[in-house]
Amino acid sequence: MADDPARPLGSEAIRLLQSIALRGEVARRLESESARAVLHSIVEATVALFEAEAASIALYDAASDQLVFEVAAGEQGQGVIGVAIRPDQGIAGYVYTTGQALALSDVATDPRFGRSVAERTAYVPRSIVAVPLVDDHGTIGVLEVLDKRSQAAFSLRDIELAGVFARQAAVAIRASRVERDLGSLLGATLRDLADSTGPISDAAIDELVDAGTARLGRDDDSRLWELVEQVARIRGSSPDRLELVADLLGAIARQADRDSRARRRARPGPTARATDR
Numbered sequence: 548m549a550d551d552p553a554r555p556l557g558s559e560a561i562r563l564l565q566s567i568a569l570r571g572e573v574a575r576r577l578e579s580e581s582a583r584a585v586l587h588s589i590v591e592a593t594v595a596l597f598e599a600e601a602a603s604i605a606l607y608d609a610a611s612d613q614l615v616f617e618v619a620a621g622e623q624g625q626g627v628i629g630v631a632i633r634p635d636q637g638i639a640g641y642v643y644t645t646g647q648a649l650a651l652s653d654v655a656t657d658p659r660f661g662r663s664v665a666e667r668t669a670y671v672p673r674s675i676v677a678v679p680l681v682d683d684h685g686t687i688g689v690l691e692v693l694d695k696r697s698q699a700a701f702s703l704r705d706i707e708l709a710g711v712f713a714r715q716a717a718v719a720i721r722a723s724r725v726e727r728d729l730g731s732l733l734g735a736t737l738r739d740l741a742d743s744t745g746p747i748s749d750a751a752i753d754e755l756v757d758a759g760t761a762r763l764g765r766d767d768d769s770r771l772w773e774l775v776e777q778v779a780r781i782r783g784s785s786p787d788r789l790e791l792v793a794d795l796l797g798a799i800a801r802q803a804d805r806d807s808r809a810r811r812r813a814r815p816g817p818t819a820r821a822t823d824r
Contacts, residue, residue, distance in 0.1 A: 583618060585719040590620040590690075593712045597705065598696045601670065603627050604680070604716055605639050606688035614639055614689065623693065626668035637661030638677050639689045646686050648678040648710060652700035676701040678709045680717040690716060 586604055593602040601624030605614040613631040635644050641659045642649050652674050654660045665671045672693040680688040690713040695701065781792055 582719055586618045586716055587620065589712055589716050589719070590618055590624070593690070593692055593709065594621040594624070596708065596712075597692050599692050600624075600672070600694040600696065601627070602690070602692045604688060604690050605632075605643075606680070606720070607634060607643065607686070614643055621693070623670040623672075626670055630664065630668060632661065632664055637664055638675060639691060642677040642679050642689045643686055646679050646681065648676070648706045650674075650676040650701040650703075650706050674700050676705050676709050678706065678713045680713050680720070682717045682721045687717065687720060 590602040590604055593599065599621055601619060601621035603616050603619035603624055605616045607613075608615050608631075611631065612634065614634050614636075615631045616627045616629065619625055619627050632640060634640050638649060638651070638654070638657070638659050638661070640661075641647075651657050651660075654672055654675050655662070662671065670693070674695070675691060675693055677689055677691045679686045680690060690709060692701070692705075692709055695705075781789070
């Protein structure tokens with residue numbers, strides 16, 4: 548077994564992977580709702596600034612190869628949440644695939660407009676401005692603003708302002724994604740570790756990553772994940788409530804420390820065990 552490529556890492560690598568993966572999964576779950584709250588605040592601010600009927604953000608989902616409308620605001624915006632379209636479909640798809648902002652004063656006459664999709668949302672807009680959400684890896688989604696109440700069309704200035712909101716949304720998304728692919732992070736960590744411990748094959752790395760992440764995200768009944776989800780929701784609370792929660796958690800942590808020390812003191816030592824026998 549001396550030539551086994553996984554031998555230089557073994558159980559030490561699996562423990563390292565499990566530790567990293569656990570922290571990554573906790574961070575992902577903690578940030579998911581927080582990021583959604585930020586995105587929702589962005590579309591709400593967009594509606595208020597433009598005096599628009601609606602604003603929404605669609606994000607590209609690689610797993611389904613679709614743009615999915617994740618958040619929306621405004622009187623006419625709620626029907627679009629959860630709607631998914633091809634990344635080349637409609638005005639949102641055009642902006643996503645080209646990375647170019649677009650403003651239309653009469654969407655009904657534009658061949659790129661997807662009327663059937665709009666009708667599914669129960670609101671067909673008259674005018675629209677759509678701008679791409681762009682991060683370091685490229686276009687990740689689209690921000691759309693529908694129908695200013697005060698004017699019949701959007702201006703070049705409106706495109707610039709919408710671009711500001713889109714950049715803020717992209718920053719929020721980037722900050723919330725601790726790692727887009729946790730497996731890639733773990734594999735990179737393993738390769739760095741292997742550099743100092745010996746050669747390891749890609750197949751062995753994949754096997755170790757699978758071992759380190761085998762149960763993450765699947766044990767949904769775990770009390771740990773229940774606690775993480777609750778903390779994620781609490782993070783959106785007002786500052787005074789957050790302070791109260793922090794005080795309560797601090798008290799629980801101090802009690803846990805006291806209980807742990809008491810258990811260690813109560814544990815019989817080698818001499819006591821020998822006497823018992």
